[in-house]
Amino acid sequence: MRIKFFGMLKDFAGVESVNVELPSPVSVGELLDILPKKISWFDEFLRMVKKADVNVIVLVNDRVVSNDYLVKDSDEITLLPPAAGG
Amino acid sequence: MVIETLITRERVKIEDYLSRLLRESSMEGCGALVMFMGFVKGVVDKEEVSELIYEAYESFASSKMREIGEGAAKEFSIRDVVIIHRIGALGPGDPTIYILVTSVSRGEAFRAAEYILERVKHEVPISKLEVRGDGEYWVLGDGRRIPRGRT
Numbered sequence: 001m002r003i004k005f006f007g008m009l010k011d012f013a014g015v016e017s018v019n020v021e022l023p024s025p026v027s028v029g030e031l032l033d034i035l036p037k038k039i040s041w042f043d044e045f046l047r048m049v050k051k052a053d054v055n056v057i058v059l060v061n062d063r064v065v066s067n068d069y070l071v072k073d074s075d076e077i078t079l080l081p082p083a084a085g086g
Numbered sequence: 087m088v089i090e091t092l093i094t095r096e097r098v099k100i101e102d103y104l105s106r107l108l109r110e111s112s113m114e115g116c117g118a119l120v121m122f123m124g125f126v127k128g129v130v131d132k133e134e135v136s137e138l139i140y141e142a143y144e145s146f147a148s149s150k151m152r153e154i155g156e157g158a159a160k161e162f163s164i165r166d167v168v169i170i171h172r173i174g175a176l177g178p179g180d181p182t183i184y185i186l187v188t189s190v191s192r193g194e195a196f197r198a199a200e201y202i203l204e205r206v207k208h209e210v211p212i213s214k215l216e217v218r219g220d221g222e223y224w225v226l227g228d229g230r231r232i233p234r235g236r237t
Contacts, residue, residue: 006143007213011234045214052232057211062145080143084227085171085204085212086124086183 003035003077007084009056012048014041022073028058029067031077054081088166089090089159091151093142095174103168111165111188119228120195122185122203125176128178130231133218140182143211147171154205157192162198169202177225 003021005013016083020038036042049056059078060071071077088107092098102122107119124136155167168186174184185202189195197220207227215221223231 006211007141008232008234011224052233054226059146075120078146080145080211081224081226082148083206083210083212084207084214084225085140085142085147085210086207086227 001070001073001075001077003079005079007081008052008078009045009081012045012052022071023037023068025072027067027070028065028069028071030058031058031071032056056081087160088168089152089155090167091148091155091169092198093144093151093171093173094148096171098170098172098181099183100181103170103184103186107166107168107186107188114165115190116165116188117152117190118192119186119188120192120199121187122183122199123181124183125224126176126178126182127178130216130218132146133220135178135218137175137177137215137217138180138182139175139215139217140171141213141215142171142173147210147212150210151206154202154209158187158202159200161201162187162189163194164198167202169206170205171210173212 002017002019004017010016017038026034057080060075123237128135151169155169158167164187166188170184172182185199187195187198215226216225225231
């Protein structure tokens with residue numbers, strides 16, 4: 001599964017994207033809890049997100065899905081910070 | 087009716103949009119055009135701003151802007167909606183966003199323009215990085231500024 005980061009989250013991650021293996025599907029709601037077990041620096045990433053006090057928006061294959069949507073290894077995930085246009 | 091949205095790195099010839107909307111909408115009884123234009127601040131928190139760098143997650147941002155334009159057309163009695171957002175490195179005074187709305191009368195056009203602006207600011211995945219004298223800051227939709235880098 002490929003995970004892409006956008007905007008300030010790319011800064012926090014230090015990379016534009018990362019690949020992780022996902023042996024079995026997990027819900028979008030569980031994804032951010034599971035990723036620290038898969039990616040060594042993800043705890044640190046989440047610490048910076050918490051410190052900045054921003055919500056992370058999760059897209060699956062460029063679509064907004066519900067929290068119980070099951071993510072598969074073949075899906076592409078994008079993590080977005082809150083919108084800041086205008 | 088025109089519903090047009092655009093995310094662009096290029097300068098926008100807004101006069102072309104204005105003349106087209108005025109010409110076409112007037113023939114359908116419209117007499118009001120409201121335009122909102124946002125532009126880059128040159129000073130923030132007493133610090134000089136050199137650049138505001140916009141980045142869009144374009145595939146999703148484009149569809150979201152279209153959805154907002156269509157939403158406004160359903161919600162308000164208006165004829166035309168044009169939403170244009172610039173991305174890339176912009177300098178003080180450079181336009182960043184244009185919202186144009188035409189209608190028969192001004193009230194609906196003003197309300198629709200505000201509705202569109204608020205939705206764009208809060209729903210379209212666009213990031214902005216403010217480069218200024220005391221460092222670089224990610225600017226959030228609520229005006230908060232987060233220093234750039236891994237903190």
